[in-house]
Amino acid sequence: MLRKTLKSLVHPSVLSRQMSIVARSLKYTQHGEPQDVLQIVEDRLTEPRDQQVLVKILAAPINPADINTIQGKYPVKPTFPAVGGNEFVGQVVCVGDKVKDLQPGSHVVPLATGMGTWTTHAVYNEDQLMAISNKVGLAEAATITVNPCTAYRMLKDFVKLSPGDTVIQNGANSAVGQAVHQLCRAWGINSVGIVRNRPEIAELKMMLECLGANAVLTEEEMRTCDLFKSGKLKRPKLAFNCVGGKSATEVSRHLDDRGVMVTYGGMSREPVTVATGPLIFKDIAFRGFWMTRWSKENYNTTERSKMFRELCQLMEEGKFVAPTHEMVPLEKFKEAAIAALNFKGFTGKKFILDMSC
Amino acid sequence: MLRKTLKSLVHPSVLSRQMSIVARSLKYTQHGEPQDVLQIVEDRLTEPRDQQVLVKILAAPINPADINTIQGKYPVKPTFPAVGGNEFVGQVVCVGDKVKDLQPGSHVVPLATGMGTWTTHAVYNEDQLMAISNKVGLAEAATITVNPCTAYRMLKDFVKLSPGDTVIQNGANSAVGQAVHQLCRAWGINSVGIVRNRPEIAELKMMLECLGANAVLTEEEMRTCDLFKSGKLKRPKLAFNCVGGKSATEVSRHLDDRGVMVTYGGMSREPVTVATGPLIFKDIAFRGFWMTRWSKENYNTTERSKMFRELCQLMEEGKFVAPTHEMVPLEKFKEAAIAALNFKGFTGKKFILDMSC
Numbered sequence: 001m002l003r004k005t006l007k008s009l010v011h012p013s014v015l016s017r018q019m020s021i022v023a024r025s026l027k028y029t030q031h032g033e034p035q036d037v038l039q040i041v042e043d044r045l046t047e048p049r050d051q052q053v054l055v056k057i058l059a060a061p062i063n064p065a066d067i068n069t070i071q072g073k074y075p076v077k078p079t080f081p082a083v084g085g086n087e088f089v090g091q092v093v094c095v096g097d098k099v100k101d102l103q104p105g106s107h108v109v110p111l112a113t114g115m116g117t118w119t120t121h122a123v124y125n126e127d128q129l130m131a132i133s134n135k136v137g138l139a140e141a142a143t144i145t146v147n148p149c150t151a152y153r154m155l156k157d158f159v160k161l162s163p164g165d166t167v168i169q170n171g172a173n174s175a176v177g178q179a180v181h182q183l184c185r186a187w188g189i190n191s192v193g194i195v196r197n198r199p200e201i202a203e204l205k206m207m208l209e210c211l212g213a214n215a216v217l218t219e220e221e222m223r224t225c226d227l228f229k230s231g232k233l234k235r236p237k238l239a240f241n242c243v244g245g246k247s248a249t250e251v252s253r254h255l256d257d258r259g260v261m262v263t264y265g266g267m268s269r270e271p272v273t274v275a276t277g278p279l280i281f282k283d284i285a286f287r288g289f290w291m292t293r294w295s296k297e298n299y300n301t302t303e304r305s306k307m308f309r310e311l312c313q314l315m316e317e318g319k320f321v322a323p324t325h326e327m328v329p330l331e332k333f334k335e336a337a338i339a340a341l342n343f344k345g346f347t348g349k350k351f352i353l354d355m356s357c
Numbered sequence: 358m359l360r361k362t363l364k365s366l367v368h369p370s371v372l373s374r375q376m377s378i379v380a381r382s383l384k385y386t387q388h389g390e391p392q393d394v395l396q397i398v399e400d401r402l403t404e405p406r407d408q409q410v411l412v413k414i415l416a417a418p419i420n421p422a423d424i425n426t427i428q429g430k431y432p433v434k435p436t437f438p439a440v441g442g443n444e445f446v447g448q449v450v451c452v453g454d455k456v457k458d459l460q461p462g463s464h465v466v467p468l469a470t471g472m473g474t475w476t477t478h479a480v481y482n483e484d485q486l487m488a489i490s491n492k493v494g495l496a497e498a499a500t501i502t503v504n505p506c507t508a509y510r511m512l513k514d515f516v517k518l519s520p521g522d523t524v525i526q527n528g529a530n531s532a533v534g535q536a537v538h539q540l541c542r543a544w545g546i547n548s549v550g551i552v553r554n555r556p557e558i559a560e561l562k563m564m565l566e567c568l569g570a571n572a573v574l575t576e577e578e579m580r581t582c583d584l585f586k587s588g589k590l591k592r593p594k595l596a597f598n599c600v601g602g603k604s605a606t607e608v609s610r611h612l613d614d615r616g617v618m619v620t621y622g623g624m625s626r627e628p629v630t631v632a633t634g635p636l637i638f639k640d641i642a643f644r645g646f647w648m649t650r651w652s653k654e655n656y657n658t659t660e661r662s663k664m665f666r667e668l669c670q671l672m673e674e675g676k677f678v679a680p681t682h683e684m685v686p687l688e689k690f691k692e693a694a695i696a697a698l699n700f701k702g703f704t705g706k707k708f709i710l711d712m713s714c
Contacts (some may be wrong), residue, residue, distance in 0.1 A: 013509065042528045048414075072416060075638045100520030244633050263631075263633055263636045263637060264637060265633070265637075266634075266637075269632055271630045271633060272631040272632075272633065272636070273627075273628045273629075273630055273631070274620075274628055274629040274630070274631055274643055275628045276601050276620055276622070276623030276628060276629065276645075277623075278645070279620045279629070279643070279644070279645030280620060280621060280623075280645040280646065280647045281432045281647055282624075282645075283644075283645055283647065283650065284645065285643065285644045286631055286636070286642065286643035286644075287636070287640075287642045287643075287644075288633075288636030288637040288638075288639075288642075289636070289637065289640075290638055290640065290641055292556075292639045293640065294639075323542075329427075
C-alpha cells in the first residue's frame with residue numbers, strides 16, 4: 001500500500017532514495033544530558049493517510065532550547081519516548097489523500113513546536129507544515145522559525161520604529177543577534193551590538209558589521225562611548241537583552257525616554273536589575289519575549305504568513321543568511337550536543353544536523 | 358486699582374477677609390533640607406489682570422516630591438527664589454477681566470505643577486486652575502491631583518481590569534496605596550495590600566480593610582500565603598510597587614501570566630530585580646509611572662477632566678477620603694517638614710498646611 005502511494009505520488013528520483021521508509025531518530029526516554037540520554041532508534045513508518053505527510057528531513061538545528069528541554073529545564077515538557085529537536089527543513093516524500101496544498105518534492109518547515117525533528121523521516125499532519133521555496137538555502141530554512149522570527153517580532157511588536165531609529169543589543173553575536181542586525185539593515189534601522197571582549201574581537205566586529213551592525217562595541221567600550229551623546233546615532237528606542245546582570249543594566253542605561261528593553265535570554269544566569277529612577281522618570285519598560293508562545297497564539301494568522309514571506313524573500317535575495325553554523329551528520333550528534341552546550345568560541349556557532357545526503 | 362477690582366468682583370464676606378493682599382510664602386533660594394532653606398517671606402501681590410486669578414490658598418499638602426525638589430533630588434528643578442509645594446485647594450478672591458469660567462468664591466485646585474503653593478495667597482492664570490465643588494472636603498481637594506490621580510491612572514492605563522480581577526501592591530499604607538484600595542472597592546476590583554510588619558499591624562490592617570482592601574498581609578505572610586493558589590482570589594493582573602528590592606520581587610512573583618508591575622516609588626532605595634524566566638515565559642512586564650509627566654502630556658484632555666469628575670464624585674459621596682493626615686498651620690512648617698521626612702509611624706501620615714482660617 002505504501003509502495004502504491006509512493007509510486008503514484010513521488011517523483012522517481014525521490015522515490016529511488018526513499019524506498020526503505022525506516023526513520024532513524026534521536027530519541028530519549030528520560031531527562032538528562034543529551035549525550036547521555038539520546039539514542040539513535042530505528043522505526044518503520046506507517047504510510048501517510050488522510051492529512052498526513054511523509055517528510056524526509058534534510059537539516060535540523062540543535063538549539064539551546066532543545067537541549068534545555070532534554071535536560072528538563074525548559075517550560076515545555078515532552079511525552080516520553082520523545083524525539084529531540086523543534087526545527088527542520090524537509091522534503092515531502094508522499095502525502096495522504098486529503099492533503100490539499102503540499103506536493104511530493106516540496107520543501108517544508110514546521111509550523112508547530114515539539115514535532116521531534118532530529119530524525120531522518122517523519123509523518124506529520126499537513127497543518128503542522130508550511131511550504132518554503134527550495135530557493136531558500138537549507139541552513140536558512142532549517143533555522144527560520146526560531147531565531148529570525150524572534151528578531152522579527154521583537155523589532156515589530158514593542159516599539160514603532162522608523163528608518164533612522166536605533167536599536168541596541170547585547171549578545172550581538174548570538175543567532176538572534178545576527179538576525180537583528182540583518183533585519184535592521186534591510187529595514188533602514190541603525191543597530192548597535194554589544195559583545196564580550198575576546199581575543200578575536202576584531203574579526204567578530206567585522207563579521208557583525210558585514211551583517212549590518214552600525215557599531216559593535218565591547219561592554220567596556222560601551223561604558224565610555226559617546227555614540228549617542230555625540231549625536232552620531234539617535235538614542236535607542238529599543239534594546240534586546242539575552243545576557244542579564246550588569247550587561248542588561250548597561251544596555252538599558254542608553255535607552256531613550258519611553259524606550260523598551262526586551263529580554264529573550266539570560267546567558268549570565270543573573271537577573272535584570274532595574275533602577276527605580278529610569279522606570280518612573282524616563283518611562284523605560286522592561287518586557288520579555290518567547291517565540292514559542294507567540295507562534296502558538298498566532299498559529300494560522302496572516303501576520304505569521306506575512307513574516308515568513310518577508311523573511312523568505314530576504315533569504316532568497318541573499319540579504320539574510322543563517323547564523324554562523326556547522327553542518328554535522330546525525331551520527332555525530334553526541335559531539336554536536338556537547339559542543340552546542342559548551343561552545344565558548346567566537347560566535348556561538350550553531351550546529352545543524354545534516355540528513356540531506 | 359486693586360481695591361476697585363476687589364470691590365467690583367468680590368463677595369463682601371470674602372473681601373473683608375482679604376483687605377490686605379500680602380502673601381506669606383514658604384520660599385527658598387538654594388537647595389537643602391527644607392527646615393534649613395525655607396523661610397516665610399511676605400510679598401505684596403499685584404492686582405490680577407487679564408486671565409489672572411487671585412487665590413486665597415486654603416490647604417496645601419507636603420508631598421515627598423516637594424521635599425525632594427527642595428533638596429535638589431528631583432528631576433524637576435525650580436527657578437530661585439522658589440515657593441515650595443505643588444498641590445493646594447484655594448478660593449478665588451478676584452479675577453482679571455478676561456477670566457471666563459472662574460468666579461470669586463469658587464474653590465480651585467491646580468492643573469499645572471511647580472506653582473509654588475505653600476503660600477497664603479497667589480496670583481495664577483486661569484488656565485492653571487480647575488474649579489472644584491466646595492462639597493469636596495478641603496483635605497481631599499488639597500490632595501486630589503497627585504496621589505488619587507496616580508492610583509486612578511495606574512489602574513486604568515496598564516492592564517484592562519474587569520470587576521472580580523485582582524490588584525496587588527506593596528506600600529499599601531502609602532497615600533497612593535490608600536487611594537488604590539478605595540478606587541478598587543468603588544470599581545469592584547479585588548485589592549491585596551502588602552505592608553511591613555510593625556507593632557500596630559492589627560490596626561493598620563483593619564484601617565486598610567475599611568478603605569476597601571480584600572486582604573492585607575505582611576511581607577512575611579505574603580511569602581507563605583495561599584490566597585491565589587487556593588482560588589479565593591484570582592491571580593493579580595496588575596501590581597504596584599513603591600518599595601523596590603525584595604518586596605518588589607516578592608510582589609511580582611504572584612502576578613498572573615501577562616501581568617504588569619508598575620513602579621511609582623522606591624522607598625527602600627533598592628532597585629527592582631527582575632528574574633529572566635518570568636519575563637520570557639510568563640510575559641510579565643515591568644513598567645513605571647510618573648504622574649507629573651502624565652499631567653503635562655494630558656493637560657487639557659477630556660481624559661483628564663473625566664478622571665477629576667469621577668474622583669470628585671466619589672469624594673462628594675464619601676466613597677473616597679484623603680489619606681491619613683494632619684493639618685498644621687503655616688508657621689509650623691519646619692516641624693511638619695521634618696516629620697514628613699522622617700515619619701516612620703503607622704500609616705505614613707501626610708501633613709497638610711492649613712491656611713483656611
